[in-house]
Each structure stands twice: as C-alpha cells, then as structure tokens.
Amino acid sequence: MSRIFITGSTDGLGLAAARTLMNEGHDVVLHARSRERAAPIADTSAAALGLVIGDLASAAETRSIADQVNAIGRMDAVIHNAGIYLERSRGETPEGHAKTLAVNLLAPYLLTAWITRPDRLIYLTSGMHRSGASSLDDIDWKQRPWNASQAYSESKLYIATLAAAIARHWPDVFSNAVDPGWVPTKMGGAGAPDDLEMGHLTQTWLATSDDGAAKVSGGYWYHRQRREAAAEVGDPAFQKVLVEKLVELTGVPLFAERG
Secondary structure (H helix, E strand, O other): OOEEEEOOOOOHHHHHHHHHHHHOOOEEEEEEOOHHHHHHHHHHHHHOOEEEEOOOOOHHHHHHHHHHHHHHOOOOEEEEOOOOOOOOOOOOOOOOOOHHHHHHHHHHHHHHHHOOOOOEEEEEOOHHHHHOOOOOOOOOOOOOOOOHHHHHHHHHHHHHHHHHHHHHHOOOOEEEEEOOOOOOOOOOOOOOOOOHHHHHHHHHHHHHOOOOOOOOOOOEEEOOEEOOOOHHHHOHHHHHHHHHHHHHHHOOOOHHHHO
8 A cells, every 4th residue: 555645635636536545545644725724624634644734835834744744754656736726816925926836836846855755746737738838937927917827827837847857857756747627626616527536536546556557657647548748848948947947936956956
C-alpha cells in the first residue's frame, strides 16, 4: 500500500480521490486551507494518516505544509489537486503575487521543492491550458488588465509544463499532468458535463497503480487516456524559461539543488 499526500482534499476531486484511496487501503495525508475547512470531513480525517493545515496562497504557510508532510514521513506520491478558478480580481498574496498564480502554480512548485521527493507526482491541469499565453513576460499580471479566465488558463498551461519539465529532469520520478475534465464540483458547477468519478480516478490510478500503463512520466492525461497537450508543454526551451521565471518569483531553485 502507498502513502499519498493530496492538496485541497476537503471537498471536490481532492476529497473524492482521498476517499477512494483510503477505501483501497492506502495511507492518505489530507490538506485543508484552515481548521474550519477541515471540520466538515472530520470522519474522513480521523481515518486518514494525517491532516495538514495551511493556505497555499501564502509562501510561508506553504512552507509549513511541506514541513508538516515531511514530519509525517516520506510520501510515495503527491497529488497537487488544489486550485482556484475565476478570481474577480488579481488579488495579492502576502508575497505580492496574483492569487491565481500563487495557488495554481507557485504553491505546487514550492511544495515540489520542499517535500521529500516521492516516487510519483501528479499535477492537475485543465483543457483550458490550450488558451494559455505562451509569453512569459507578465505571468504575475502586474502589467496587464486582469482577466480571470485567461489567468486560470495560463496557470494550467504552466503547471502542465512544470510536470513535463520534472519528468525530463528527474528520471527517477513519474511526473504527469491530469485534466480531470469539466466536472460537477463546487468549482465546476452543478451543470458541468463530465463524469465526476472519472475526474478523480486518473489521479488515484497514476498515484498507486502497478499497471505498466500508469508507470510512465511526462504524460498529459484525460480519463486514463494520454492526450496531446499544447505544444509549449513539451518544449524544453519553454520549460527552461518557465522554471527560470519560477525561481525568480519564489527565490527557490528546483533542479539545481535537487538533481
């Protein structure tokens, strides 16, 4: 059985993945933004290996999340599930970043750097990543007028690219991006047309399965099928510039210090 940490696991796809994995006998570490957010899933958290608390919009709290996870022990897999969708404004994190960028990209980047390296990494992206801008000049939305949908699309392009970059740099890790589809969660809305169960079963499969089909790296997945991502995702030059930008924004190197 595996030990898996899942960000954003108090509701939606993250909670569904956690419950599926726990029902299969795996040890799951849950994550909630706050104690209040964790309260409604008290029965689930009581049966979990652990529950960590912290707001991914804050780099300091993200550091605390990583420390809490590392204190529990090494994970076999990490599912970077947490995300936010259409923010009304750019917002500003304690570090001055756009909130969508911070939660959807900077936090998983930092957790990847700070959590003891697992065997498998899964990053949630979206089909909307294909609408993301390939220019990396203003990924923090400091010059452009705020566009919530575009900011979300770009964050999902960048996280898929990060997954591919990790697959290329860390051959000992299975790193993949998953598009769960437009599913009827709180984020997706009740009218979303895709299958909610299939929305989380790709993540749980990639995190734990011994099937040869699941033990691969650098994939972009939708409902357990590999799909073609936007061209930028697999472009080593784009990956390099993105990672350099992330180092610049966070002050935390990923590949230089960790192999």
